[in-house]
Amino acid sequence: MTTVAILCGVVAGLIVAEYTALAPLVAKSIMRRSAWIYYAHDEAVAAERADEWQALIEARPGNLLKLGTAFFFGTGALGLLAGRAGQRALRRPLSPMLLVQPPFIGSMSISLIAFRNDPAMASIAFNVLAFSVVVCNGFLLRRKRLGYRVQMDTLATSAPHEFGADMLQANGRGLTEPSFVLLRLENPGLREIVEDDYLDQGNKTGIRVTFPGRRVVGITVTELSRPNCATSSSRGPVTPRGMPTASRSARTTARASSGCLGCSSAPVPTSSCWCCWNASPGTRGRPFPSRFSTPTSGGAADNGSGPVLPQARIEAIRRSGRSLPHKHTEVRIWNADNDLELILPPTNGTRPPTPAGGRGVRPKRLRDGQARADRRHRPAVAPWMP
């Protein structure tokens, strides 16, 4: 059957309805039923309204228009019926089946849901609610997220990592007490972060991580989830003997003099990440990082004027296993000003050992020669280890 035939059938039906008494009859029936639904609480009023709406349909010119008018009353009545059905469901006693339902996303108030006697409907409703929250957060509110994890921070001379710390050198000179940091930058949000999202677009550096008391001498990107995260090839100012150069390097630079690691303002697609190895000699016992900064509109970042995140807070948030927005006022202000949120997602990588006593948010200061890290600090893959 062609489209033309279907259209002809519809038009013929409309013409028949217009020139016969069928449409007014249907319209009057709808109006009568609607009146009884609207005024179900009072039969006398419902009967009056039914008569009144019959007269209204009679006064309405055009048979098809009568049907159209009745349609609006009918849809309103159906909506009213649906609302009453929901209220009846609320009044029913709580079903014990609902109490043993598995937790859904955001199911803290599951017992308060309207569909008390229907676990299937409750689960559907919660999933719809969770999906709506995700959609609102990701698309309607247009939030962007950029997170990072410190997956490892250890001395190169630590027992599990004795892979030749004396082989590391910068500008032909050996390094004293070199340390290694594995940093993961990722986009856990739902929207891609593009170069325009970075504040200081004139400067190619988008994010800076500073290491007080340490000096960054080399960096390599060990994992790149998307090839387009790397737009150029660069390497740090040091190439340890025997260490392969960064074959998949992002536009990431290390500033040897300032102890600052600058990550480029490269696009970060959703669910993508960098993992950076960072070799830096410095003072033993200094935690990483005590300063996580981003360029401001004034371009002040290298000098350490960016937001300050104490190590204790980083660890406290990271170890709690929750994705929380930064509590630091400066970071929150920066988030609000730039529609970009820095969060600390729970790490699935290495975690520092919990010291006895349970405080465990600040790494212990160790004596000379004492192994600082346990086996959990060891990275899963170290391609340049001998």
Add this chain to the structure above:
Amino acid sequence: MERVTGGQLDVLEVLLHAHRQRVQLHGWEIMKATGRHGPTVYRALDRFTEAGWLDSEWEHENPTPGKPRRRFYSLTPTGAERATAVMRERRPQALRRRALPAPGLGGTFLCLLGVR
């Protein structure tokens, strides 16, 4: 009255002008004059009736033989005062603007032409 919505304001405006012209309107005329859907208009009529602003009466017999009786609405004196106050606050320009269409085919024709 706590909150008067836009649809209710439209109904109130029509009823106020009808009150000033000393005419009574039935449901379809109010719907036609406001351009609102039936449920919206009747929700407003119910609300104003409950508030005591509105009075209604059935006609004895429809002028057209065989047609059902219609119900006519008009503002009470209290309702007219309140409606004027509400309109003065929310739509002061409407107190001077709207004129009701004349009843019958002529009124419908004028309404279609936009002459009210």
